[in-house]
Amino acid sequence: MTSMSNAPPPARRRPASGTPSSGTGQRAPVRRSTAGAAAARPAKLVVIAGPMEGEEFALSDLEYTVGRSTDNPICIQDTSVSRKHVTLRKESAGWMVSDMGSGNGTIVNGEPISEETLLANGDVITLGDSELRYEDVANSTAKVQAPTGPRPRPSSSAGRGPTAVPSRPAREGRARPQTSRAAAAAELTPEMQRKRMRLKLAGVAVLVLLFAGLGVARSRMRQQQEVKDRIESEQSEYRARLGAMFQEAKNLVREGQWQQAKAKLEALNTQAPGYPGVEDYLKAAEREIPNQNHLSTAQAALDKGELASAKASIEKVTSDTQLYEQLKTARRNLTDAADKRTKEAKGLLDTRQLENVQKAKAITDDVLATFPDHRDGKLVNDEAARVIADLTRVAPDRPVATPKPWEPAVDRFRDGDITGAVAILNACSAKTPQCKQLMSQVTEFGNLYKKLEDLDGKGLTRLLALDKDITDGRISKMARNAGTRAATIYYKQAAAAKAAGQWSRAMEAARNALRADPNNTGAANIVNDLKGKAKDLYMQAYSIKDSSPEDALPKFRDVVSMTPTDDELHGKAQGWVEKLSR
Numbered sequence: 001m002t003s004m005s006n007a008p009p010p011a012r013r014r015p016a017s018g019t020p021s022s023g024t025g026q027r028a029p030v031r032r033s034t035a036g037a038a039a040a041r042p043a044k045l046v047v048i049a050g051p052m053e054g055e056e057f058a059l060s061d062l063e064y065t066v067g068r069s070t071d072n073p074i075c076i077q078d079t080s081v082s083r084k085h086v087t088l089r090k091e092s093a094g095w096m097v098s099d100m101g102s103g104n105g106t107i108v109n110g111e112p113i114s115e116e117t118l119l120a121n122g123d124v125i126t127l128g129d130s131e132l133r134y135e136d137v138a139n140s141t142a143k144v145q146a147p148t149g150p151r152p153r154p155s156s157s158a159g160r161g162p163t164a165v166p167s168r169p170a171r172e173g174r175a176r177p178q179t180s181r182a183a184a185a186a187e188l189t190p191e192m193q194r195k196r197m198r199l200k201l202a203g204v205a206v207l208v209l210l211f212a213g214l215g216v217a218r219s220r221m222r223q224q225q226e227v228k229d230r231i232e233s234e235q236s237e238y239r240a241r242l243g244a245m246f247q248e249a250k251n252l253v254r255e256g257q258w259q260q261a262k263a264k265l266e267a268l269n270t271q272a273p274g275y276p277g278v279e280d281y282l283k284a285a286e287r288e289i290p291n292q293n294h295l296s297t298a299q300a301a302l303d304k305g306e307l308a309s310a311k312a313s314i315e316k317v318t319s320d321t322q323l324y325e326q327l328k329t330a331r332r333n334l335t336d337a338a339d340k341r342t343k344e345a346k347g348l349l350d351t352r353q354l355e356n357v358q359k360a361k362a363i364t365d366d367v368l369a370t371f372p373d374h375r376d377g378k379l380v381n382d383e384a385a386r387v388i389a390d391l392t393r394v395a396p397d398r399p400v401a402t403p404k405p406w407e408p409a410v411d412r413f414r415d416g417d418i419t420g421a422v423a424i425l426n427a428c429s430a431k432t433p434q435c436k437q438l439m440s441q442v443t444e445f446g447n448l449y450k451k452l453e454d455l456d457g458k459g460l461t462r463l464l465a466l467d468k469d470i471t472d473g474r475i476s477k478m479a480r481n482a483g484t485r486a487a488t489i490y491y492k493q494a495a496a497a498k499a500a501g502q503w504s505r506a507m508e509a510a511r512n513a514l515r516a517d518p519n520n521t522g523a524a525n526i527v528n529d530l531k532g533k534a535k536d537l538y539m540q541a542y543s544i545k546d547s548s549p550e551d552a553l554p555k556f557r558d559v560v561s562m563t564p565t566d567d568e569l570h571g572k573a574q575g576w577v578e579k580l581s582r
Contacts, residue, residue, distance in 0.1 A: 043095055043136035045088075050130025051078050059095060064088040066127070067100070080104055080128025094136065095119045104128045104228075110221055242272050249281065256326055258288045284322065291321045298330050302337050305363075307370040310334055338367050340524065342376045347518040349384050351474060354391045360384045406435045409442075414476040418446045441470050449478055452485065457493065457512070460486035464516060487517030494526050503533060504561035534562040538569055545576060553580045 045066075047055045057064075057074045066074040069083040076085070082102035089096045098116040099106040106113050107126035119125075119134045245268045252261035262285040269278050294316045301310035314330050321327060345360035345367075364381035367374050409424035421442050428435035445466040448459060455463065460482055467479035475483070490513035497506035507530045513523035541555035559573035 041137055043134065043138070045074065045125075045132045046135060047076070048124070048131050048133050050076070050128075052076060052130065059088065059090070062090045065100070066132075067102075076127060076130050076132075078128055078130045081130060082128075085127050086125070089116075091118075093118055095134065097125060102127070107224070110217060110224075112224070242268060242275060245271075246275065246278065253281065253284075256292065256323060258285050258292050261285060262289065287318065287320070288322060291317045291323055292326075295323065295326050295330050299333070302333055305337070305341060305366075307334065307338055307341065307366050310337070311370045334370065336528070338371050338374055338377065339528070340521075342367055342374065342380055343514070343518050343524065345380045345384070346376075349380055349387065352387060352391075353474075354388065357384050357387045357391065361388060404434070405432055406438050409435070409438065410471060413442060414471055414474060416477045418442060418449070418478075422446070438470060441466050445470065445478075449482070452482060455482075455485075457486060457489045460489065460516065461512070483516040487513040487520040487523060489513075490516060491520055491522045491526070494523060498526055498530070503530060503537070503558050506530060507534075507562040530562050534559045534569060537562075538573055541573075541576070545580065549580045553577065556580065 043059045045057045045059065047053050061073070064073045065084055065087055066072060066076060067083050067085040068076060068078060068081045072084070074088075082100070082104070084100045085102045086106050087098050087100055089098070095118075096116045097106070097108065097113070097119055099113060104127070108117055108119070109123055110126075119136070121134065121136045123134045125132045125134060245264060249261045249264035249268065252258075252264065262282065265278050265282050265285065268275055269282065272278075294313045298310040298313035301307075301313060310330075311334060314327070314334065317323070317327055341363050345363040348356040348360040348363075351357070360380060361384035364377045364384060367377035368381060371377065405428040406425060409421040409428075412418075412424065413421040422439065425435045425439040425442060429439050430436075445463065448455065448463045448466070451459070452463075463482050464479055464486060467476050467482070470476075471479075490509045494506045494509035494513060497503075497509060506526060510523040510526040510530070513520050514527065517523075537555045538559045541552040541559070545552040545556075556573045556576045560570060560577060563570035563573070
């Protein structure tokens with residue numbers, strides 16, 4: 001018994017090659033290599049992430065382009081994939097992948113590639129948000145499955161089969177027999193134990209290296225994501241900046257500032273050639289900037305009172321312009337300027353002074369060159385021509401008229417010297433009735449003029465009438481002051497009547513204001529507005545004259561009072577007043 005307990009454990013017997021036995025004594029099955037079958041199958045790409053996840057593409061040709069465009073042999077419908085993203089090319093060593101200058105780049109197994117790269121079975125190609133796994137079974141190494149079933153136990157002796165080691169009989173008072181693991185450890189030599197320890201340490205080192213590599217890979221992926229996020233943020237900011245520039249240019253276009261808009265658009269086109277919509281706006285700017293210059297030239301001519309020149313500039317504006325509001329305003333300003341210049345000419349004509357009448361003639365010549373059918377312009381122009389002919393007519397056979405004794409007094413009065421005028425008239429009043437009459441008129445004028453600030457419209461009208469009688473229509477300096485004040489009073493009356501809807505009264509007051517001061521723009525505007533109102537009233541009255549004649553009659557009467565007797569609308573309205581009054 002003692003010799004048996006102290007004997008070394010029996011040596012293990014190595015199983016015969018290729019015939020490992022299980023605990024039941026049966027052979028473990030061996031998986032056969034499938035390399036021959038795999039060689040017949042081509043490599044393929046499998047989409048494992050992205051909008052087309054699950055799709056597969058067999059690589060049966062020698063070269064492929066992969067991208068978002070539908071004309072690619074392999075089309076990946078993903079907006080983050082470029083139209084032409086990568087090229088796959090079959091070489092003797094295997095399939096090669098290369099980036100085609102894509103926007104987001106190409107990543108293989110987490111590493112960006114910058115040159116043609118050989119693919120291995122299982123490599124993952126990242127294109128934007130899509131991932132494709134490369135599978136090539138023919139070039140992969142077939143793995144042999146490990147035998148199944150329980151591991152063989154060490155044999156009891158060198159000459160026996162691989163049966164379990166029998167347990168030794170236990171002795172009284174001694175420890176339990178060793179387990180199989182303890183027995184195996186006991187039979188290892190110190191050299192084998194050191195070798196096992198080195199293997200364990202090597203395994204630990206490999207694990208440490210694997211974890212370190214995993215950390216480095218994660219750090220690189222994090223850095224790549226940060227770079228990608230930064231690039232996307234910069235691209236987003238860049239697009240937002242371009243959009244803001246384009247919006248500023250469009251706002252300038254809406255305001256009609258085409259020159260400034262063109263500068264913005266050209267700057268945008270320099271930074272981002274082909275930016276959507278910019279080319280169309282630049283073409284429009286090439287057309288509208290000359291139109292805008294023509295309108296500016298027309299306005300400058302209007303400011304100088306050169307109507308014909310302004311009209312010529314307006315007519316140069318092209319018919320397809322987008323500046324239709326500005327063009328409409330320019331034409332309206334031209335019409336208003338013609339009316340205003342005609343009134344100015346009428347005032348100069350009333351002075352009957354050759355220089356002023358010639359100015360009136362020149363003004364109306366310009367008006368008629370712009371609007372050949374301008375009725376008031378024709379009247380003033382014809383009258384100015386007649387007065388100029390009278391004033392410049394040479395009559396050598398006419399005897400020189402002797403100066404009238406009251407004419408020096410009238411000249412003094414026109415210069416504002418009432419006292420001097422009264423003295424001259426007083427000297428000749430006993431001899432000439434005209435001097436006596438003028439004496440009375442000048443005296444009355446002087447009394448009213450002293451109370452100029454307190455005069456109402458009626459008093460101012462009388463004052464202006466006296467001035468006209470004394471000067472024979474040649475306005476004095478004092479009458480100009482009185483006329484300005486009278487025009488202001490009448491203008492206020494006209495404005496109040498217009499606001500109250502009293503059209504006839506408003507028109508009468510506005511005309512009185514213009515008689516007192518032809519240059520009163522407020523009264524002129526009211527007259528123009530009431531002309532339009534008169535036309536509207538006439539149309540309203542005309543539309544109800546049959547159904548409601550009692551309502552149409554007062555409207556026709558208002559039209560009569562709001563229009564001058566030579567106006568066509570005045571005659572029509574007067575005719576309906578007479579018919580409806582019967």
